[in-house]
Amino acid sequence: xxxxxxxxxxxxxxxxxxxxxxxxxxxxxxxxxxxxxxxxxxxxxxxxxxxxxxxxxxxxxxxxxxxxxxxxxxxxxxxxxxxxxxxxxxxxxxxxxxxxxxxxxxxxxxxxxxxxxxxxxxxxxxxxxxxxxxxxxxxxxxxxxx
Numbered sequence: 001x002x003x004x005x006x007x008x009x010x011x012x013x014x015x016x017x018x019x020x021x022x023x024x025x026x027x028x029x030x031x032x033x034x035x036x037x038x039x040x041x042x043x044x045x046x047x048x049x050x051x052x053x054x055x056x057x058x059x060x061x062x063x064x065x066x067x068x069x070x071x072x073x074x075x076x077x078x079x080x081x082x083x084x085x086x087x088x089x090x091x092x093x094x095x096x097x098x099x100x101x102x103x104x105x106x107x108x109x110x111x112x113x114x115x116x117x118x119x120x121x122x123x124x125x126x127x128x129x130x131x132x133x134x135x136x137x138x139x140x141x142x143x144x145x146x
Contacts, residue, residue, distance in 0.1 A: 017135075027120055031113050035106050040065075040073050041082070042110070048083065048099040049107050055088070056095045082106070 005011055025039050032042055043063055047054060060070050074097055077083045082103035088094035118128060 024117075027117060028113070031116060035109055036080070037082070037106070041077055042113075044073065044077065044097075045082065045099070045103060045106060045110070048097065048103065049110075053096055053098040056085075056097060059097060077103075 001011065009015055028039050028042065032039060035042075037045065040063075044059060047059055047062055056067055056070055056074065059065075059074075060067055063070070065073075074083060074085060078085055080102075081100055084098045084100055085095050086098070088096055121128065123131065
């Protein structure tokens with residue numbers, strides 16, 4: 001790569017990932033509007049559907065979000081009746097997030113989302129899992145650098 005090409009937008013991996021992420025998030029929007037949730041709320045619910053209660057720290061680590069970003073998100077979700085937050089009885093410094101019945105009920109409606117997103121991606125199964133694997137590998141390598 002020539003020196004002048006290094007600073008072109010189309011040469012930037014970060015921009016390709018950023019632009020793709022924005023487009024994917026936009027593709028989720030009409031599906032999530034039907035559930036009356038945002039994309040970040042969807043991600044929190046996915047984790048809580050796996051494990052019904054988790055600490056704010058655990059959620060933040062899995063989602064790569066700090067508590068300053070996660071706390072207002074969880075507060076809105078609690079206001080909408082999707083989760084409940086409470087202090088740990090063992091350690092009051094820890095806040096536990098529990099999924100509510102209303103949050104659990106959204107799971108059934110959400111089952112169709114991954115399939116619809118896969119179809120909209122235009123990727124073959126092999127391309128999908130290859131790309132996902134490559135991005136996970138990149139994320140792991142970047143995380144190891146921190």
